[in-house]
Amino acid sequence: MAEAEDNTRERLLDQGERLFAEKGFSAVSVREITAAANCNLAAINYHFGSKQRLYLAVFRERWAHRARRVRQHFLETLAGKPRRGLEDVIGAMANAFLEGPMSEAERRCHIQLMQREMADPGDALNMVIEEVMRPYILEITDMVRPHLNGFVDERRLRLSVLSILGVILYFFLARPAVSRVVEQEYDSRFKPELVSHITAFSLHGIHSLNQE
């Protein structure tokens, strides 16, 4: 994310991602992106062919890479706890997204881009689902399963892991609404409280699989 001065192409990816996340694809102009990247108006078409293809490149060359870093952070957090419980898995998940390896600006960028792609499904969404979300959820599912008693319906297990992700993303995306409902700013005191709430809520939620 740091101003990569080495070449125009990189700067276009950086600024393109930032602006697409901030305002959405249609609301950003190539003029705005090239100005922010401090290069010529024609550069997007030269390097990527079109505005649309810059958008796709952002997902392939920036977003996907960052998603791998988030997963890596999640795995490393868990590696530090060899006798891990279910709570550790869920805590690491919430942590990776809400306090993980990204700066605040990166996190906002990353999650907003995904949200926008969900709202307007395009070619990028396939990549995001198949190469990132699906394998990630299934990986976590495998980590969660051994902690549950007896037979667990696979579909309900996946729904539960998805629900956890849903809660995490919601508290990030609905920030203004959450803030006003609990009458509390998203400051550095509130964030750990949020992570601990999400972990506790989800931990009990997932135990609904045991008790029926």
Added chain:
Amino acid sequence: MAEAEDNTRERLLDQGERLFAEKGFSAVSVREITAAANCNLAAINYHFGSKQRLYLAVFRERWAHRARRVRQHFLETLAGKPRRGLEDVIGAMANAFLEGPMSEAERRCHIQLMQREMADPGDALNMVIEEVMRPYILEITDMVRPHLNGFVDERRLRLSVLSILGVILYFFLARPAVSRVVEQEYDSRFKPELVSHITAFSLHGIHSLNQE
């Protein structure tokens, strides 16, 4: 939502809402809206002053009204169960959003519009939060509180109710991702399964408030 033939203004609100929800504010042109509403290009400016003010009118005159219907449905579902448990409250909540008084098209429209406004906070978001979300969440909080044992921290209680809403909205908005992860289409067999999962997960989740 049904093609209101009475006057141009109403048709503009209907089609405007549909298209804004489908594509987002910037991606829709007034030409597209007026064509869909089967009226003249100049009609938006005559009736609302500008495209932006049509967007605001959609929230004030359509979205907010529909939100009241959802709340009404929720209250009526509960009114039928005088000795209601916590499960009934949560079930009614999930039901109001996912199978409630809206047609599928209306539901999609309603929830997508809110999602887009969350992504690009503008004047409409204030109205949505203050006049709809906040009172609704607080009302549900009051219904949930008596079912919990002993002293409950108010902020954590509100976070829990927000989490439930988060799970519900997530399963609606992340539909393509959910579908691919659980390998299951969103058909009429799957939906009740989803509602029952959300209810069970959230019910256990909210009991995290009791057990600490």
Added chain:
DNA sequence: GTCTATAGCAGGATAGAC
């Protein structure tokens, strides 16, 4: 209230010099 016509501008894309 609804129409046509158009002003006035911003958009993405490209050609061709350097």
Added chain:
DNA sequence: GTCTATCCTGCTATAGAC
């Protein structure tokens, strides 16, 4: 690879006839 200049399409908004 980067620049300028420009094409052309599409946009919002408005003026003014009906």
